[in-house]
Amino acid sequence: MFDIENIRMDFPILNREVHGKKLVYLDNAATTQIPRQVAEAITEHYYNDNANIHRGIHYLSEISSQKYEDARKKVRNFINAESESEIAFTCGTTSSINTVASGFCDAFIQEGDEIIVSQLEHHSNFVPWQNVCRKKNAVLRILPAENGEIDISDFQRLLNERTKIVALTQVSNVTGTVTPVEEIIKISKDAGVPVLIDGAQGIRHEKVDVQELGCDFYCFSGHKMMGPTGIGVLYAKEKWMEQMEPVTSGGGMVDKVTADYTSYNTHPHKFESGTPNYVGAIALGKAIDYLNSVGRQDIADYEAELLAYTEERLKQFPELTILGRPSGRAGVISFSVEGVHPYDIASMLDKFGIAVRSGSLCAQPLLQTFALDSVVRVSPAFYNTFAETDSLMEALHKSCSLLQKWVKR
């Protein structure tokens, strides 16, 4: 097991105070903090090696380009893709999903075709497909998730000869449900239907092997795995990289341009128009190095223990309901407290220095199935401690006592 105190020292922000109280940062599903090593990589690049990439031929341009492509190699190894040409850098998961929603669907979706998403989806893996269906007169099928759990037989009922793509989250950002991606991919593969996996939450909680998974697309963001914001990854199997049209066009993704005609660069570069966030990509590579150095399995084991402890403590809280009863949960727990609004809870916890999320969590369709508009979400990471969970519970007791007194007035 790793040394939590040493790890916390890598994250200076964890030592700061908020409202005069020690910060307890439990909003990692929204964004994770970056270690010094990643921050230093950004500064170091700007101070010593910065130049635009794949454009100039001068020394700094070569160094910068090489570091960018090294980062691509690191991502490839991180998710065990077959080739770097299957790894495109994007702005984040949302951008990656939209690239497929446009690039794949423009080519392959016709009127009357069907797209399957699940009820668990974040808006970023729901709205793009809804838009495709609206534009193409296709049908959006929503795989139910009663109590936050997907039933494979429901999926088998929905899948049919008109299904053209399945888009599924690996881990729900609301209930923490670890979805049965392997089974769904196998069934879809047997039916010849490609699958996109939203790995925004999943990427940090377990070792991801896209070849073993067999998914056609995998999308994730740097800032949810100790990397910076503004960088993400679209993994797509070679054949889809070849067949998809780019969504944005301009410099960097072209081969020849004349007054009448433009041909594209090879993939993955054809999906990287304009100056990419190359510093972000380099920093993402550093985040990968960092996670590997801490130990992917150690991280997963620790986070699982911490989340289980948090769930246990929350279950003991009177009038508190945890959302969903999935058989496997990772990364997040969302809850509601009888008679107390999540905004009020989160506002009060904030005054104790505790950062949680409240609201619809960008998952309104899922919350609607629980007949809720908003919830409170706690999402610890491997730099959080069991003592911080205890602090959360103490503050939750104090906050709800006060608020419940006022509700009764």
Added chain:
Amino acid sequence: MQPASKMGKKMTLKEKQEEFINDFNELDDWFTQYAYLLELSTLIDSPSESEKNDDTLVAGCQSKLWVSMTYEDGKVRMKADSDALIVKGIVSVFVTLADNRTPEEIVNTEFDFIEKTALKTQLSADRFKGMKILTKMIRDFAADNLSE
């Protein structure tokens, strides 16, 4: 601007706002600030259930917020309610200031108590924007009812 006993109706809207700003800024900690707002929220009128509808629902809030405004006997009358206590507390300041005031007084007063108190840090940029929208709603309503 203490609840009930000190709410002098003879004070102008500007004076009342100034009193609130001074009183609120004297409160040392967030706990007392919240208690102040929550106490204030018990003193304002809430819309009835039938008055809580799409017309009175203020869009863009994480919680539900209903604000109803009417013009009666030369005065703007205002009621508000929210399912989040703290939101209701903050909106109660608007109600306490603007309710039973003439449209002229409302239009001629800048509602700046959020910027001038710790409430600014309570509200995120999004919520702050929501309060700006509410301010505009109140001023627009008053402007629509200015006497000729």
